[in-house]
Amino acid sequence: MPMLKDPSIKYKPFDPKLTLNDRQWPSKSLTKAPRWLSTDLRDGNQSLPDPMSIPEKKLYFQELVKIGFKEIEVAFPSASQTDFDFTRWCVENAPDDVSIQVLSPCRPDLIRRTIEALKGAKKATVHIYLATSACFRNVVFGMTPEETLQKATECTALVRSLTKDNSQDEVFKQTHWDFEFSPETFSDTSPEFALEVCESVKEAWNPSAENPIIFNLPATVEMATPNVYADQIEYFSRHISHRETVCISLHPHNDRGCAVAAAELAQLAGADRVEGCLFGNGERTGNVDLVTLALNLYTQGYYPNLDFSDMSKVIEVVEKCNKIPVHPRAPYGGQLVVCAFSGSHQDAIKKGFKKYEEQVKSTGDISWTMPYLPLDPKDIGRTYEAIIRVNSQSGKGGASWIILRNLELDLPRGLQVDFSGRVQVESEWKGRELKTKEIVDLFKDKYFLYDVQDEADNETVAMLDIFNLKDYTLTNEGKNRSIVALVSSKSQELELKGLGNGPISALANAISNYFGITFDVVHYNEHSLGKDSNSKAVGYIGVRVGSHERIIWGVGVDEDVTEAGMVALVNTLNGCIRDKLVKV
Ligand SMILES: CC(=O)SCCNC(=O)CCNC(=O)[C@H](O)C(C)(C)COP(=O)(O)OP(=O)(O)OC[C@H]1O[C@@H](n2cnc3c(N)ncnc32)[C@H](O)[C@@H]1OP(=O)(O)O
Ligand SMILES: CC(C)C(=O)C(=O)O
Numbered sequence: 327m328p329m330l331k332d333p334s335i336k337y338k339p340f341d342p343k344l345t346l347n348d349r350q351w352p353s354k355s356l357t358k359a360p361r362w363l364s365t366d367l368r369d370g371n372q373s374l375p376d377p378m379s380i381p382e383k384k385l386y387f388q389e390l391v392k393i394g395f396k397e398i399e400v401a402f403p404s405a406s407q408t409d410f411d412f413t414r415w416c417v418e419n420a421p422d423d424v425s426i427q428v429l430s431p432c433r434p435d436l437i438r439r440t441i442e443a444l445k446g447a448k449k450a451t452v453h454i455y456l457a458t459s460a461c462f463r464n465v466v467f468g469m470t471p472e473e474t475l476q477k478a479t480e481c482t483a484l485v486r487s488l489t490k491d492n493s494q495d496e497v498f499k500q501t502h503w504d505f506e507f508s509p510e511t512f513s514d515t516s517p518e519f520a521l522e523v524c525e526s527v528k529e530a531w532n533p534s535a536e537n538p539i540i541f542n543l544p545a546t547v548e549m550a551t552p553n554v555y556a557d558q559i560e561y562f563s564r565h566i567s568h569r570e571t572v573c574i575s576l577h578p579h580n581d582r583g584c585a586v587a588a589a590e591l592a593q594l595a596g597a598d599r600v601e602g603c604l605f606g607n608g609e610r611t612g613n614v615d616l617v618t619l620a621l622n623l624y625t626q627g628y629y630p631n632l633d634f635s636d637m638s639k640v641i642e643v644v645e646k647c648n649k650i651p652v653h654p655r656a657p658y659g660g661q662l663v664v665c666a667f668s669g670s671h672q673d674a675i676k677k678g679f680k681k682y683e684e685q686v687k688s689t690g691d692i693s694w695t696m697p698y699l700p701l702d703p704k705d706i707g708r709t710y711e712a713i714i715r716v717n718s719q720s721g722k723g724g725a726s727w728i729i730l731r732n733l734e735l736d737l738p739r740g741l742q743v744d745f746s747g748r749v750q751v752e753s754e755w756k757g758r759e760l761k762t763k764e765i766v767d768l769f770k771d772k773y774f775l776y777d778v779q780d781e782a783d784n785e786t787v788a789m790l791d792i793f794n795l796k797d798y799t800l801t802n803e804g805k806n807r808s809i810v811a812l813v814s815s816k817s818q819e820l821e822l823k824g825l826g827n828g829p830i831s832a833l834a835n836a837i838s839n840y841f842g843i844t845f846d847v848v849h850y851n852e853h854s855l856g857k858d859s860n861s862k863a864v865g866y867i868g869v870r871v872g873s874h875e876r877i878i879w880g881v882g883v884d885e886d887v888t889e890a891g892m893v894a895l896v897n898t899l900n901g902c903i904r905d906k907l908v909k910v
Contacts, residue, residue: 346561399428
């Protein structure tokens with residue numbers, strides 16, 4: 327029995343050791359982007375089974391710059407020659423406005439090596455960390471609180487002497503130095519002790535309002551619900567002295583699956599900066615996902631200062647370098663998050679797009695109100711074609727969307743229902759999703775939408791012995807129209823004669839007369855295809871034959887709108903012959 331019936335004998339509820347009854351964060355809203363730091367190349371990379379090679383790191387770095395990151399943690403330079411060399415490459419290649427951040431533990435030898443890697447950088451942030459929680463102090467370091475405080479302070483003083491106070495080395499003087507300290511395991515540290523250590527570190531660094539110190543307060547392990555983290559951050563923000571000289575940074579991990587929520591609530595609680603990775607890569611369950619955080623802001627109408635216009639490219643780089651696939655359901659970016667397979671979703675989205683396109687056309691108003699889709703897929707470089715996909719769970723909306731997007735045919739409701747039955751049979755038979763081309767081909771075959779200019783289509787028409795409207799003459803007979811129409815297939819030619827109050831009804835009457843059946847047009851509509859003067863017209867016709875309940879649908883395309891309807895009618899005859907409702 328691996329799971330305990332009484333887990334309380336093993337696990338205790340988290341005690342934040344903090345009472346913040348006058349918390350302010352719950353009544354605030356997020357209205358601007360924080361400072362972002364990507365730690366993909368450090369925290370993300372250190373968690374990969376196969377860390378990135380230098381070419382992969384370069385590719386990733388360039389993508390981060392393209393997205394718009396101005397602070398990038400590029401490595402743990404003392405860890406390996408690869409990390410050191412890559413830091414050197416960043417120093418030489420980073421754009422002037424991008425600050426290169428590197429991480430080191432509070433170990434003087436490693437701090438020296440780390441700072442050596444930054445020589446010549448235009449903008450650099452030295453980031454050191456030391457765990458402050460009782461668990462880590464006792465289990466990992468065997469250090470008292472006083473020893474921890476002393477080590478953090480001494481290492482900060484060392485970084486200061488090697489960077490902003492380094493008067494020995496001219497090259498070091500050229501760099502704009504920032505300093506970041508992480509009381510690692512902050513989420514599990516007594517709030518008073520985290521504050522005490524940070525006050526001492528702050529004094530050792532001596533920041534200013536112009537050059538604030540960064541206190542990165544990590545949820546190294548996510549310990550509790552996000553509101554607890556928010557309280558911890560608000561407590562720190564309200565109690566740290568000279569708040570204007572401090573930038574509060576977040577570094578949430580996702581152990582409980584709440585990293586995004588924690589980062590959002592903690593920003594409400596006063597944080598200025600967020601560290602994380604694209605698509606939440608990182609130790610264990612990952613760092614906070616910066617794509618989600620940024621696009622959450624965007625879909626509230628606030629520009630996140632990160633540009634995901636080419637999401638597919640971002641995913642390509644992330645997957646190539648991390649060698650971990652981005653989950654198809656990853657918020658915003660996942661391949662399946664803008665795809666609807668099920669009938670109700672497709673129906674709502676299709677109606678939503680119709681309304682939206684009308685709204686934009688008639689008023690120019692692009693404000694987004696779309697069932698099921700919080701983000702316009704176009705904003706992240708996705709096409710509308712990919713939104714609706716068709717399988718056995720789909721209704722009429724799905725297949726007709728594909729036909730609309732690919733053939734520009736806005737099918738009448740009855741025809742949608744008719745076609746969706748055919749699609750359903752096909753997808754169940756194949757036991758899988760039907761691809762766009764399969765659906766389009768299915769439609770062309772079912773409604774005889776063959777192109778006379780196309781050789782392959784002509785062969786099909788001949789093989790299936792399908793009737794075409796070859797010629798016709800219409801004459802007025804009082805209020806009525808009389809028709810003589812020539813329809814031909816490969817094997818025969820028929821002369822049909824009839825009378826009606828218009829060309830369509832005259833031809834329907836001619837078919838009735840020839841085959842000795844009732845052939846009633848119960849649905850007719852048409853619309854134009856294309857927007858220019860060469861545009862064609864499409865006609866849709868539904869007929870009821872004899873005593874059959876079923877309506878047989880035909881579609882016809884022609885330069886002339888009347889002829890499009892007549893072609894559609896001849897195609898209903900083809901449908902009747904194929905379905906053996908009419909004998910030739
Ligand atoms: C939460 C985080 O993600 S923190 C970042 C973690 N990232 C990494 O560790 C990736 C790179 N790390 C490495 O390549 C190696 O760990 C190195 C090069 C830094 C150090 O390697 P080693 O010297 O072999 O040490 P090792 O990794 O075995 O153990 C860590 C040692 O550092 C100490 N240590 C751990 N964190 C810190 C810290 N923040 N400050 C000071 N010392 C620390 C540990 O107590 C341990 O000391 P001990 O050997 O006296 O018990
Ligand atoms: C070094 C720190 C910021 C860290 O990675 C963590 O605590 O998760």
